[in-house]
Structure formats: structure tokens, C-alpha cells
Amino acid sequence: MSWRQAMGRWWAEFSLQTKLLAVATLVVSLLMTGITFLALNGIQRDAQLSDTRYARDLGLLLSANITPLVAEGNDRELAAVADRFWRSSRSLRYIFFADPEGVIYLGIPIGASSGSSELLLSRRLELPADLQKRPDTPLIRQHLSPEGQVTDVFVPMVSDGRYLGVLALGINPNETLLTSAALTREVTVAVFISIWVLVILGAVFNALTITRPVKELLQGVRSIAGGNFETRLALPVGGELGELLDGFNTMASQLEDYKAANIEELTAAQVKQQSLIAKMADGAVLLDAEGAIVLANPTSRRLFRWEGRNLEGNDLIAELPERLAMEVQPALDSVTCRDRDSADVRCSFGEPIRTLRIVLQSVSDASGESLKGIAMTIQDLTREVELNAAQSRFISNVSHELRTPLCNIKSYVETLHDLGDQLSEEEKREFLGIANAEADRLTRLVNDVLDLSRLESEREWNLEPLELAPAIEQILRTYRLNADEKGVSLAFEADPQLPRILGNWDLLLQVFDNLVGNALKFTPKGGRLQLRAYPWPDLCVLTPGNEPSSDSPSCDLTSPLPRIRIEISDSGCGISDADQECIFDRFYRVENAVHTEAGTGLGLSIVRGNLEKHGTQVRMASALGVGSTFWFDLPLENSDTDELRLLAERRRYDQAEI
Secondary structure, X not given: OOHHHHHHHHHHOOOHHHHHHHHHHHHHHHHHHHHHHHHHHHHHHHHHHHHHHHHHHHHHHHHHHHHHHHHHOOHHHHHHHHHHHHHHOOOEEEEEXXXXXXXXXXXXXXXXXXXXXXXXXXXXXXXXXXXXXXXXXXXXXXXXXXXEEEEEEEEEEEEOOEEEEEEEEEEOOOHHHHHHHHHHHHHHHHHHHHHHHHHHHHHHHHHHHHHHHHHHHHHHHHHHHOOOOOOOOOOOOOHHHHHHHHHHHHHHHHHHHHHHHHHHHHHHHHHHHHHHHHOOOOEEEEEEOOOEEEEEOHHHHHHOOOOOOOOOOOEHHHHOOHHHHHHHHHHHHHHHXXXXXXXXXXXXXXXXXXXEEEEEEEEEOOOOOOEEEEEEEEEXXXXXXXXXXXXXXXXXXXXXXXXXXXHHHHHHHHHHXXXXXXXXXXXXXXXXXXXXXXXXXXXXXXXXXXXXXXXXXXXXOOOEEEOHHHHHHHHHHHHHHHHHHHOOEEEEEEOOXXXXXXXXXXXXXXXXXXXXXXXXXXXXXXXXXXXEEEEEOOOOOOOOOOOOEOOEOOOOOOOOOOEXXXXXXXXXXXXXXXXXXXXXXXXXXXXXXXXXXXXXXXXXXXXXXXXXXXXXXXXXXXXXXOEEEEEEEEEEOOOOHHHHHHHHHHHHHHHHHO
16 A cells, blocks of 8 residues: 555545644645745845845955055054954954965964864865955855854955955854844744644544554554564554454464474574584585675684684675685676676685685575575695695606616616627626616615505504514614625614513514615715614603602602603714705605715605604704704503504694695
8 A cells, every 4th residue: 555545544534624624724824834934034134145244344344454464564463453353343253364375373362262162263274266366355154153153254365466365254143133033933933833733633633543543553564564573552442443453463473473483493494504514524605695704614714714703794705815815706706796606716825825626606596586695615625636746746756766777677687688698707797786786676666665555554553562672773783784884883872671662563663774774875984873762751760779868869750651762863964954844755855956865755754654653753853964863752562552543643634634
């Protein structure tokens, strides 16, 4: 129903007499009010013209008297004349003098109190540029201050064609005219109100009996339509209208119960949906139709560094890193503008660099015409990209490493086969020795690759109590001859009563073999290679012979998880800081930079993997020209194997995250 129809029905409820009375009253009141207001406006216009004329004349009069003083620069006489002029007229609010640049240099009253601070102009006057060209036509304007209306007059001061500045006057309006105009206005309002009181008193009765209940009912229906089912109507009305109001209240109660039931179901569904989104392995962000964030799951917060921030209602592009926002913005705009329903963006950002795949999917209503929001999923492809790159490097490096010894073996075997009769026995033994060495090199490479593959498998490695010293001594016996030939001294220091450890014999032999082999490889003639094994943190075991006493040392603290620390130190060429960051990566070889030694680049990667199976990690310290030290800790035999397995899984997970 339109407002015209509603007004028609409301007007039809009144009797003919009431209608005629209301129309007559309205016509008379409007006629008398119009005549009175026309007269009032005429009086006010005359008052304004009179004030304007008076202000202009007063400004020109004062300007004619003080312009010569301004031209002569007689500021003292200028201030005296202005002061006498201001005191002789009660209608003046202020007098200001400004230089040609508009800067005020003299003003009356001077040092006004806070109560009259409204009389002061700003320290610099902003006036039209052509004001100085019309000295006989001052600029006049009016403004309303807290103390009443003020007429401002700005008179340019010109002497012999030279612009000297501006005289500014503030003039109070004519109080008699203001009083007359106010009285006329009050009389007009009083007449208008008196006439309309009769109309209102006549309409109140009908409004209280019929019109008010109908309006209340209409507002209640609109409130119910707006979803406010708590609306109730309580009016002292009987009869059929009262029954209608009771029926309305009953309907509202039933709708409120229905809404409560639906809200409970919707809340449960929303909680389930949010729980599913929160548990997603991929990042998920829900946006509204304008691209503002509605919901972000923990994975997306971690990927975009949003932890602990309230993002609801914030613009997505403003919250993304700058580089990422530049790539996502075009795709988001295309989905928001309905150019396409989905968009796929792959980009890299951050330090360390992460590769993400962002998929934007529009969410429409049932008809598919209106965009309700946008669902954004984020997949972290960093590990996948790294694995692909590692796979490519692996294939390339393995191919290169396998090709070199195979080519050497093939060359020397072909030489023996084709020129065997022409070679001496010494040359044949030399060629066979080289072929045998290359075959050993090929075998080591294949074994390293297989070892690395076994480490990365899901195979469970059993840890059992064992003595550490025999494993180290076995490795030292293996490399003793090579060390003697190279002129490098080998030394092993360990406590004779070194506790047993919990470990895997084969894995630890590989660790010692690779670390000692690398140290010997890069230690020059006359160098030193030393191995040490000792408890860490230091143990303090109390026996009947060393109980604490006042005259003997005692141990107050004992480490709850003591371990055995193993150090392998050499006096070799050392490793640079840049190489130390990559030394444990697969196929990374320090000798690639100096081209002095051969190797597969897998040894230290195997060392790291083997020690992670023991719930520990290898560390190093090195300096160029000084040497290198590698160390790691191994658990004692009474350590908790479940805890070690948990540490191993955690280190493997952290390594995968990196």
C-alpha cells in the first residue's frame, strides 16, 4: 500500500464536519501566516539594507580620516584616532588594520578577554584580489557570532594610487530593528500555533480511538516483516480491534519460537562448518562480495603471518604482503566483477621463499545472479617445488657421478682389451688398479644413494645399548693407514669408564666413517685429527667414598637427561660461512669451489639423517685456515626410546617445514 492510499484511508475515517473544520482552519492559518511572514521578511530586509548602508558609510568615513596617517606611517596617531573612533560609537564591535599582504598589525579591542575573543579576526585576512582596485566600493558581509549578528566591512586604503592595506570594521546591527523583527516573528508564531491548537484538539480524539491503534498495528507488522519477532502490542482497546491486536501478538509469539528453533539449527551447522574449515590442511579464507575477510582458518593465518590478529571486516588485499597482493588483486577483481567464476594464482613470496597456489571461487545465491561471497583456498606448494627441484638435481648429479667412473672403467678396460699385447705388465697393473679404484668409487656412490634412500623411508631403526669406544676404534683402524701415509696424526680421548649409549651400530659406524673420512680428506700433511667422547652435561655420581662433607667437594645438581658428546676436530682448511649454511644438503660439496677433492656430496646428509634417527642433530664450528669441529650428543642406555622416537619425528617434521 502506497503512502497516498494510506493517507486516503486515514482521511476517510473523519466526519464531514471535521474535514471542513480542518480545511478551513488550515486555509486561514496559512493565509495569515503567509501575510505575517511576508511583512517580517520585508522588515528584516529593510533592516539589513539599513545596516549595510550604515556600515559602508562608517567604513568610508573612518578610511578617509586614517588613510593619510597610514600613508605617513604615523602608527601612534593612527592608534589614537582609531581608539577615539571606537569609543565614540557603541555600534562598533572591532577595528582592524592590515598591511598590503593581509597581515593584521593593529586591532581594537587589543588583548580581548576570552569572553570577547569572538570579536577578533584571524591574524591574516584572506580577501578578494580585486578589492584594492575599488577603494570606493568596500566589501560588506555578515556573519553570526555567539554574541549575535555582526556586519563586517573591509575598506581598501589607497593613497596617490598606492595600496596601503585594508581597514576592517565590525558593526553591531540596529537593536531597535532587531527587537521589532523578533516581536513580529513571535506574534506570527503565536498566531499560527493558536490556530493549529484547535485543529490538533479536534484530531486527538480520533487519533486516540482509531488512528493510534491502527498505526501501532501497522508498525508492528513492519517490525515483524523486518525479522523482529519480539514485537508485542499492548493497547487498552476492546471490540473487534482488540481481538485483532490479540491475534497479532499470538502470531508474533509463534514466529519467535520458530525463529529460535531455526537459529539453533543454523548455529550447529555453522559450528560444524567452521570446525571443518579450521581442520583443513590447506589454508581457507572466506570473503564477502566486496573482498573483506569473513573467516580465516589457522593454516591461512600461519601462511600469511596473521596469528593473533582480528581480521573480520578487513580488506583482504590490505592484509596480504605487498608482493602477494599485487598478484592476487587482478584475479580477485575478475571474480568480484563476475568476469569469471574462479581464478587460479600461483606466486612466491616471503623469506624463506614460499610457493603458494591460491584458488578463488565465487559463491552465488540459488539463482546464480547475485554474488554472496568468495571462497579462497591456499595450498602450500613449497615442499613440492623443492622436491621437484631436488629430484632434478638428484638425477643430474647422480648421472654425472655415475658417468665419470663408468667412463674411466670403460676406457681402461677397452685399452687393456685392444692393446693388451702391447702393454707392459706394469702398465696393465696400473690400468687394472685405476679401473678397480673407479669401481670402488662407483660402489661407494651407489651405497650412499641407497643409504640415503633407506633413511628417508618409513623403516623403523632399532636402538639398543652398546659400547661407543669399539665403534670409534674400528673407524680409526680403518683410516689409520691412510692417515700415516698422509702424515696426519689420529688421536682419541675418552673416559675409561664411558657409559654405554642407546643407538644403532650400523648407523653410528656410517656417521663416524663419513665425519672422520671428510676430516682426513681436508687435513693437510702434518695436521691433527682428534676424537673426544665425554658425558654432557657433566655427571656427578655420589658413591660411598665421596659423600658431601664440609672439607670435600660436592655436587648439588645432576642433569636429568645426561648424554655422551662426541667431537671430531681437525686442523684442515676450514669451511666458509656461506658453505656452512649448505654443508648438510645433498650433493653439496665444498670442494666444488676449490676443486681439490672428489666426493659424492651425500656423506654429511647421511650423517644428519642417521643422527636424527637417534633423536639428536649434528652441529659444527669452523674457520678458514684454522679447521673444523663437528659434534653431537647420543642418549645413554637408560633413555626413553619413545621420547627419542618422538624427538626424531619432530626433527624430521621441522626439517620438512624448512
